[in-house]
Amino acid sequence: MNTSTFFEGLVHEDRVHRSIYTDAAIFEREMTHIFGAVWVYLAHESQIPKADDFITARLGLRPLIVTRDANGQIHALYNRCTHRGARICRTERGNARTFQCAYHGWTYFNTGKLRGVPWPEGYACDFKDAKFNLAQVPRVESYRGFIFGTLNLDAPSLSDYLGLIKKPIDEWLDRHPGGKVEVREANRLKFKGNWKLAYDNAADGYHVVFSHRSLLEMENRMQEDPTKGMSFYMGKPDEAPMYVQYFGRGHHFKDKRPNVAKRPGALWELEAAHPGMEHFENSIRKKLGEKAGRALDLAAAEPVNINVFPNLSILGNHIQVFQPLGVDETDTTWYATVVVDEAGELGGTVEDVNALRLRTQEAFPNFGEVDDAANFEEIQRGLAACEDEWVYMHRGLGIPGRVRNEPDGTLKAPATDEVFMRSHMKEWKRLMSTEPRISVVR
């Protein structure tokens, strides 16, 4: 299966073969040719704010410890003892200058360097040899707080890898005071299905009124006409001003902002009821008067889906991470974010904003994502039908004028178009057919 003809046979212009979601050998290759070859999102800087903080993560299936050393430099260490292979760090986060393996006591600095081993006189080797240091991801870079790593020495810089998707990321951040957010725990979900089912869904505007029908009904149960939440998908979503855009390298963007009036407070008006809504909204209005709109909008879900291939989706106020665990098992973790207002731009309302924002962020994972995950699992079950080989993603294909080539090289299409999916599958095929130059440093 090392030939590009093999992958040509699996990814067609209008459809993909079921085996890309079900075949364990293909999954294993993805762990090197996709997750080993491109920049993969690892963690957010606000999760390790202080010197010597660490958090565990994964790059594909590789267990990592993302550390911030005493000089503030971030490392992505393999969480694997050089001696016999045990995970050296068994807690999910903390603060530590060194890590001692619990099996035979080898100890490492949070830079990855071996500090020492018990009874070294029993060894003939020189422990200064770098081969005894922890392996680490050779290239770790941050983009405005988002930490990525890649094993591929030939990969472009992170900034070039992100390319044009940086613009929506910048806009997402810049609506916040100081242009930044902080992660505050997560709604953590898992499903028994392939990770690409979640990535295929990430900009899918076709499923919304069907998969999320119960959510739309719930959010609008007090309304005469549905105006809350994603009700702008009802009727004819392709005629609404929102759009889907493909940015290259597998990244895509669903921009629903054009559906919302461009005036402070308009976004907040789309929010259905949330715990604490009346009190904290009143408190913000009392403090800010006419200027309350901006603060309230920060508590509302930003209507975008910014998807960075292969494992990051910034949507609403969440940082969602797709973590493959096996060919048919995936974790999707919805990291919640809060506003920090060091310069006092929000006139002392930041606590009120966050009190609302934490509750608004619980809604979608509870009442929306669970239904998508149920559908992903049903796809995985359906794909057991092995003679029925094809999965179609040809919505919009061949309709003249529907998908537009923009001057910046991106593709734009109406909200329910599957062009983004066809496009990231092409990128998937290219990567799976290319040998990446993978290495670690020590």
Place this chain on the structure above:
Amino acid sequence: MSYVDETYYAQLVRDFSAWPDGEIGDPGTREACRMVLHREARLLDQRRFEDWLALYAAQCVYWVPATPGGDPRREVAVAFDDRRRLEDRVYRLRTGHAWSQAPASRTVRAVSNIEVFPHSEAGVMVRSNFLLSEWRAGEKQLWSGWCGHRLRYRDGRYEIEVRQVNLIDCDQNLRNPSILL
């Protein structure tokens, strides 16, 4: 109308962060509380959600922290529902289009290790353990943990003011957490 404000949160966090040792000695109170918890478990297993909601006070919270003892003012929860959102939750399950619960899970829960502690004049705090076996779409899964209830005696019965569900794996990735725990 939501009653959740700074005072409500502060009281909630205070009530659920310290569990004193001295249990209530009065067997009548203990028995009354035990019956509330058992009835609640049964109504949920029977999917009698409206009857289950009737056990709750007009001002109530259903709270599933996302970290052990997590403060809802500082972080998101697996679920943090005031009365209105709890009614939302039931409404959604009843639409017939909540695909994560269509078809619905079958559940059975065992509630045990019930202890009742004094709280206020009419209020008590109750701690209990639970095992919840769920079957859906051909697969079984097990949920487990402990609950804290704040009950208040009003109009001849104990109402549930707060129920905190502490899953032992609350900070891990959960598969289909769409049932009422």
